[in-house]
Amino acid sequence: MRSSLQTIIGKYRLEEPVFVARPTMPPFDRFTERVRPLWESRWLTNQGCLHGELEKRLEEYLGVENLSLFCNGTIALLVALQSLRIHNGEVITTPFTFAATPHVLHWNGVTPVFSDIDPQTLNLDPGRIEQHINSNTRAILAVHVYGRPCDVDALQSIADRHGLAVIYDAAHAFGVRYKGKSVLTYGDASVLSFHATKLYTTMEGGALVASSARHKERVDFLKNFGIADEEMVIGPGINGKLNEMQAAFGLLQLETVDIEIENRGEISALYRERLASIPGISLFAQPPETLPNNAYFPVLVDEGKFGLCRDGLHAVLRECNIITRKYFHPLCSHYPCYSALPSSRPENLPVAEDAAARVLCMPIYGTLQLETVDRICAVIEAIHKESGKSQSL
Ligand code: T4K
Numbered sequence: 001m002r003s004s005l006q007t008i009i010g011k012y013r014l015e016e017p018v019f020v021a022r023p024t025m026p027p028f029d030r031f032t033e034r035v036r037p038l039w040e041s042r043w044l045t046n047q048g049c050l051h052g053e054l055e056k057r058l059e060e061y062l063g064v065e066n067l068s069l070f071c072n073g074t075i076a077l078l079v080a081l082q083s084l085r086i087h088n089g090e091v092i093t094t095p096f097t098f099a100a101t102p103h104v105l106h107w108n109g110v111t112p113v114f115s116d117i118d119p120q121t122l123n124l125d126p127g128r129i130e131q132h133i134n135s136n137t138r139a140i141l142a143v144h145v146y147g148r149p150c151d152v153d154a155l156q157s158i159a160d161r162h163g164l165a166v167i168y169d170a171a172h173a174f175g176v177r178y179k180g181k182s183v184l185t186y187g188d189a190s191v192l193s194f195h196a197t198k199l200y201t202t203m204e205g206g207a208l209v210a211s212s213a214r215h216k217e218r219v220d221f222l223k224n225f226g227i228a229d230e231e232m233v234i235g236p237g238i239n240g241k242l243n244e245m246q247a248a249f250g251l252l253q254l255e256t257v258d259i260e261i262e263n264r265g266e267i268s269a270l271y272r273e274r275l276a277s278i279p280g281i282s283l284f285a286q287p288p289e290t291l292p293n294n295a296y297f298p299v300l301v302d303e304g305k306f307g308l309c310r311d312g313l314h315a316v317l318r319e320c321n322i323i324t325r326k327y328f329h330p331l332c333s334h335y336p337c338y339s340a341l342p343s344s345r346p347e348n349l350p351v352a353e354d355a356a357a358r359v360l361c362m363p364i365y366g367t368l369q370l371e372t373v374d375r376i377c378a379v380i381e382a383i384h385k386e387s388g389k390s391q392s393l
Helices: 002-012 028-041 049-062 073-083 100-107 126-132 152-162 213-222 244-275 310-319 350-358 370-392
Strands: 067-070 090-093 111-114 137-143 165-169 189-193 206-210 227-229 281-283 297-301 359-362
Touching (some): 049 244, 073 206, 073 213, 206 213
Antiparallel strands (some): 189 206
16 A cells, blocks of 8 residues: 555645645734834833734734734733632633633643533533532633533533633634624633634734623733833732734734635635545534634544554545644653643543544635645545545555
């Protein structure tokens, strides 16, 4: 089989690598124009004009109130927990996420308790949560994985029944609307990431959407060392500020983010059309009542039907210069720092274990050409045909 796969690699290898994500850059001149006034004002950070303007514009664009900008999504999550005074006990979360999610719990002195995910959405399965609740449980930290909304109503009713806070790691969910409103308006706080790999970026950056003006006020103190004024520090805060250069970049990104989402929609539709009929490649259904952002394009690989396992497909695609990613493998529950936790036992997390072993995220970003998407699908089809052949020998 190796030699036939080599033939595919020879035939389909792309000249330049195609990455899983790429930021769409604003025109360079527009950026210099935007930041030129900073050379006059010499005001570079600490809630400058561009920072204020971006907070306002983002609130308008996203349809939310009480948004605070941050230097990255991880610090925003850390502050979300602090702002809700969650700095001990246990928090129920998903193992199927980026490292930042459980790490912020650890950094806040909280023990993560991993609960299994739903096979359709790969988000926390509400039906599995209550078995983990005890007198130490403080909150649920859920992730809208790939920007697909969690079952927010079910999570909220569990939280209400047990007096828990709900925090959403919405790192992937920029612009997503659910049941007619921003997905960021659910729960006690939601956090976005504006990292360079995200569909909306400020290079590094993030935002926290608080549940009230009073909550935002607390968040804003916390992200600025707890400083109230020159002579008053009201609590142990941190430095979570976004600077003026990043805000300038973010203001320009906002001008084109609708096009970015639209382009991703077309790419996603083409992947669906081309991959749907390949045996062993399963796609995720569009989430109901959702205006999606197509932040990621995950598929699940079934080795028996496809002919090659996920890792094999990932490796052959890489040789073709198509850099897919296994978001999220390994599960956070496998990290050495968490693997000894009772909730990390694989038998507690069968759905997450299966998804982490089979998931592959395809390249998707606004400037990815449809011809390239077509070619990626052709490679996957050719790999299936070759692998299937050798399996039937
Ligand atoms: N919660 C969740 C659920 C998250 O997914 C994340 C971040 C966070 C919280 C934390 O938010 P931040 O603190 O990061 O704001 C990337 C990102 O670094 C990370 O932000 C993101 N999630 C995660 C899913 O993906 P890596 O290790 O995969 O990134 P890297 O450097 O391998 O980049 C992936 C591809 O993107 C590269 O192959 C090429 C492209 N790329 C990358 C960078 C950095 C660019 O084109 N330009 C760039 O500047 O983690």
